Amino acid sequence: MAHILPVADTTPEPVIRFHGQDFVPLLSGALFWPEADALLVADLHLEKHSSFARSGQLLPPYDTGLTLARLARDLDETAAKTVIALGDSFHRDEGSSTLLEADRTRLAAMLEALEWYWIAGNHDPAPHRLGGLCCAEISIAGCSLRHEPRRGTPGLIAGHLHPAARIALNGRSTRRPCFAWDDEMLILPAYGASTGSLNILSPAFAGLFDRTRLRVAMLGRDRIYPVGAHLLVHG
Numbered sequence: 001m002a003h004i005l006p007v008a009d010t011t012p013e014p015v016i017r018f019h020g021q022d023f024v025p026l027l028s029g030a031l032f033w034p035e036a037d038a039l040l041v042a043d044l045h046l047e048k049h050s051s052f053a054r055s056g057q058l059l060p061p062y063d064t065g066l067t068l069a070r071l072a073r074d075l076d077e078t079a080a081k082t083v084i085a086l087g088d089s090f091h092r093d094e095g096s097s098t099l100l101e102a103d104r105t106r107l108a109a110m111l112e113a114l115e116w117y118w119i120a121g122n123h124d125p126a127p128h129r130l131g132g133l134c135c136a137e138i139s140i141a142g143c144s145l146r147h148e149p150r151r152g153t154p155g156l157i158a159g160h161l162h163p164a165a166r167i168a169l170n171g172r173s174t175r176r177p178c179f180a181w182d183d184e185m186l187i188l189p190a191y192g193a194s195t196g197s198l199n200i201l202s203p204a205f206a207g208l209f210d211r212t213r214l215r216v217a218m219l220g221r222d223r224i225y226p227v228g229a230h231l232l233v234h235g
Helices: 048-054 063-078 093-097 101-113
Strands: 003-005 015-018 021-025 031-033 038-041 082-085 115-119 133-135 138-140 143-145 156-158 163-169 172-181 185-187 215-219 224-227
Touching (some): 163 215
Parallel strands (some): 115 133
Antiparallel strands (some): 215 224
């Protein structure tokens, strides 16, 4: 049974134990996998604002820089040697061609220094030539990593749905992105600076989790909060 364990007081994040592996969830929405020395991130949606600009919605093109800066901080914090991007890394396939020079340079330095896997998403299914390995999915230590969640694959780690949880307690409610998992599947929150979220009680999640085994860890302002499923509400 998947469960969450507290660790030493010097480490504020809890540990997610899933499919025989220990993972450390970060406040950014990344997931550090110590055994694989890997940082997992889902749904970066780089170049989302430039995509909107093409349709006439003029937004400052700073979302990519903010996301890459966040990623650089997480890599410094964890000293991970591998990055696994779980799909929708770019908001559209041609997004890799519209990077600002500063963003391209920062990303190129990361790709040069690290082992990097780009898993194909529904927004960016085609491979690109930035560096790293573009693939449909990968398997590590008995875990399968892909973009879209699906039942029937034990040890599946995915993104795509941008999970969030709303809880109600003492007459108040709050809604935050979250990690969600049961014995079979673990879904990461969206990592990108300009991404939205979807309540895990919404129809999009129907049938994905065994609700009797569902575990949730919400991203707070200064720590990760394990949440009892009985506290979850719609909205």
